[in-house]
Amino acid sequence: MLFSKRLLFFSIAVSMLVSMNGCSSKPVSLKADKYIITAEEDGPSEKWATYLYSHLQKRTSDPSSVVLSLGEVPKLARDVRNIHIEFAPDLKFDYVIKNKSSNKLHICFKNKQTAIWILYQLIENIGLVDDRFDTKDLPPAFIDFSSKEYTFDFKYREPHYALNLEPDVAPLLGTNNVEMDWGLWGHHLSNIVSDDEDETIYAMVKGERNRAQFCFSSKSLFNQAREYIIDNFGNGNDGYQVMMMILPEDNMISCTCPECIDKGNTPSHATPAVQDFIRRLAEMFPNHYFYTSAYLTTLNPPAYQLPENSGVFLSTINIPRGVKPTNQAEFKEFLNLVDEWQTKTPNIYLWDYVSNFDDYLTPIPSLLSLQSQLKYFKMLRVQGLFLNASGYDYSPFDDLKTVVSAALMMDISIDIEPLVKAFFRKNYPTSHEALHSYYMGLERGYAQKKKPYNMYGSMRDNMDTYFDTESFISFYSLLPSLISASTGEEGAKLQKLYTALTYTRLQVAYTQGTGKWGYAQRDEKSISILPEISELVQRLEGHKEYKDLQNYKESEGSLAEYINEWRDMLQRGKWQNLLLDTPIELLSPSTEGFENTSLLNDATLGFRQDYHQGWYLSHTNELHLRFSARELEEGQVLKIRFLHMPKHRFDEPEKMNLFIDGKAVDISKMQKEYGTELNSNRIITYTLSVELKGSQSVELILTPKKGNSRLALDEIQIQ
Numbered sequence: 100m101l102f103s104k105r106l107l108f109f110s111i112a113v114s115m116l117v118s119m120n121g122c123s124s125k126p127v128s129l130k131a132d133k134y135i136i137t138a139e140e141d142g143p144s145e146k147w148a149t150y151l152y153s154h155l156q157k158r159t160s161d162p163s164s165v166v167l168s169l170g171e172v173p174k175l176a177r178d179v180r181n182i183h184i185e186f187a188p189d190l191k192f193d194y195v196i197k198n199k200s201s202n203k204l205h206i207c208f209k210n211k212q213t214a215i216w217i218l219y220q221l222i223e224n225i226g227l228v229d230d231r232f233d234t235k236d237l238p239p240a241f242i243d244f245s246s247k248e249y250t251f252d253f254k255y256r257e258p259h260y261a262l263n264l265e266p267d268v269a270p271l272l273g274t275n276n277v278e279m280d281w282g283l284w285g286h287h288l289s290n291i292v293s294d295d296e297d298e299t300i301y302a303m304v305k306g307e308r309n310r311a312q313f314c315f316s317s318k319s320l321f322n323q324a325r326e327y328i329i330d331n332f333g334n335g336n337d338g339y340q341v342m343m344m345i346l347p348e349d350n351m352i353s354c355t356c357p358e359c360i361d362k363g364n365t366p367s368h369a370t371p372a373v374q375d376f377i378r379r380l381a382e383m384f385p386n387h388y389f390y391t392s393a394y395l396t397t398l399n400p401p402a403y404q405l406p407e408n409s410g411v412f413l414s415t416i417n418i419p420r421g422v423k424p425t426n427q428a429e430f431k432e433f434l435n436l437v438d439e440w441q442t443k444t445p446n447i448y449l450w451d452y453v454s455n456f457d458d459y460l461t462p463i464p465s466l467l468s469l470q471s472q473l474k475y476f477k478m479l480r481v482q483g484l485f486l487n488a489s490g491y492d493y494s495p496f497d498d499l500k501t502v503v504s505a506a507l508m509m510d511i512s513i514d515i516e517p518l519v520k521a522f523f524r525k526n527y528p529t530s531h532e533a534l535h536s537y538y539m540g541l542e543r544g545y546a547q548k549k550k551p552y553n554m555y556g557s558m559r560d561n562m563d564t565y566f567d568t569e570s571f572i573s574f575y576s577l578l579p580s581l582i583s584a585s586t587g588e589e590g591a592k593l594q595k596l597y598t599a600l601t602y603t604r605l606q607v608a609y610t611q612g613t614g615k616w617g618y619a620q621r622d623e624k625s626i627s628i629l630p631e632i633s634e635l636v637q638r639l640e641g642h643k644e645y646k647d648l649q650n651y652k653e654s655e656g657s658l659a660e661y662i663n664e665w666r667d668m669l670q671r672g673k674w675q676n677l678l679l680d681t682p683i684e685l686l687s688p689s690t691e692g693f694e695n696t697s698l699l700n701d702a703t704l705g706f707r708q709d710y711h712q713g714w715y716l717s718h719t720n721e722l723h724l725r726f727s728a729r730e731l732e733e734g735q736v737l738k739i740r741f742l743h744m745p746k747h748r749f750d751e752p753e754k755m756n757l758f759i760d761g762k763a764v765d766i767s768k769m770q771k772e773y774g775t776e777l778n779s780n781r782i783i784t785y786t787l788s789v790e791l792k793g794s795q796s797v798e799l800i801l802t803p804k805k806g807n808s809r810l811a812l813d814e815i816q817i818q
Contacts, residue, residue: 132164133176134165134179137169137182139183144186147218151218154218160232175202181204182206183203183205192249193209193213193251194249195208197246198244199246216273219238222234237271252509252510253483255275256505258500258508259277259488260501261489261494262497266279272501283327297317302352314372315375316358321380325380343390345376347369351367353366353367353368359372370399374400381408385408390411391412392411400442413440416452417433421552424471448484449481449485453465457711458556458606458651458652459492459650459652460599461561464545465500466500466503466504470515484508498526499522520535526589528589529581530584533574540567558610568607598639598641598648602651609713618632619702621679625702642658661708661709664708668704674702676700676817677730678700678816679701682727683726684696686723686798699814707782714811717803728795729795735791735818736818742812743773743782750808753803753805755799755801757797
């Protein structure tokens, strides 16, 4: 179907989704003096009725309030409610609720995952109206047990936050979990095979074996994968079924051995051999499930239909984040990919993204935008979602986002704000109003901007999109009083939040420099660090108390190293640059986001482990700068600092040219110095004695090294 037609019917399709899923009636109160649990007369139904009875008994202060009655029809008084349980694997819907009278409730579900989730939703609903039941540890319910026939909007649902990775939490939320549901995940095929016996497991490239990639025609590779499945998970006939992800290594290498070529491989296209490998496993283990991803050499689908027990993950990485789908080229490209794969399999899962992976700790509003994109994905008949988030690392409000995003993947039409309010009220009884006000203000404010965010963005990017500095400062300043008014678990969680948000407070200070909320004050041509920065750094040191609060970003984001950078700044205390306040003119093309050159002479040195921290970035073939020398007569030394970070292709320039009043300056005596190495990232400083007295202008031309190297420089210093 053409993209324009998809958009034409988008709003209609979304409005119809609720009616397509079933109908519901007015909610009824579940409160009763006594609850009698009954079941259909079969083993599975009676098992789940007993499960419900047992867990209600554990939570009530009045054991006589819950009765289990199997095999007989109870007599119901006016103040008694009968809850009837039915397990029906052949049910057309995921669950059915029948609430036809004031004291009879019939709940029917089709599998274990739904059973656990819906029974805890029921327990939470009872706890809301009957204070004899303690449900303070349960997530808030978002269904009300009015009559309904319902199929979840997505079959596979995983919000990849720390809370969902706790073994006891995912079942309550009805979500999936990489630790429980997958026998093999990601690019981990290399973890289960051995090259001790046969090197043919590796790809052949230009006639030679390359250990950076696998040969998916290899008999040894297939046999080792088969044995791993049998040894660890069996054949699935006993009901123990798992999902397996079969991916090539994370590179553009494709095997071109004769067998892979015969299957259709090319030097850049490995789908034929990979899919044949998966097809053979899927046929051998029909009760397990096998997935790959449309990524790099496996981007395009095979020429044939995939087996019923296999499917594909498609990445949404190129879709604009945080905005509704539009007629943009990125959405067109994504839609075409979905259409291509849907001709081969209905089992389309998405690897979606709901974080800023270069900043886990600055609060990011993701729920309203997630809802709008989930509606779009539902319209495209996507079957499941892995929401890639902060994973095992803590991020502010990740507990809230876990619960709400789990609910959204079940029902894209839920009203988010009442669920947010219920979550905060339940988990933060003293401070819930302040938390709700701040977080939903963040959500609403960003929704109004209708501007995508950078999922690998700097603090400046954040401020330009979803982050509101003024509201954050107000909320951060309020937290100490909220902590002092709270006790127990609430107080502990608020203290952890306060510690994490201290990183954001320091980021605001660092980004604003000598501004309103900055870290320093001006003194003519120098800046000095404010005393309160030391207090903030010391507060952030508290992150050591939390196992999951050691990083501020996905890769190379150690908070300990971040704090060390601040310690170095505090020790320095004061920093001078005669070039302060002198405009630096950019004479060459700019890199997007770096049209303003103020980072080059703001007297704020860049951090060694992070190119987002204070560095001016240039991705062009030449960086040509010019500034006036009229007020620099006292200057005797020119210094330029570069970031050496090969992983991200940042390096010192291949060539530097310096001109004073249009005349070339001999830079052969320029001194080069390497700074302290942190995380394999180094500072390279070039120093040159210069004579600027009576000069009018200085020009600097920097040429990056060949091979697509980029430049990151933070300060042009005149001292």
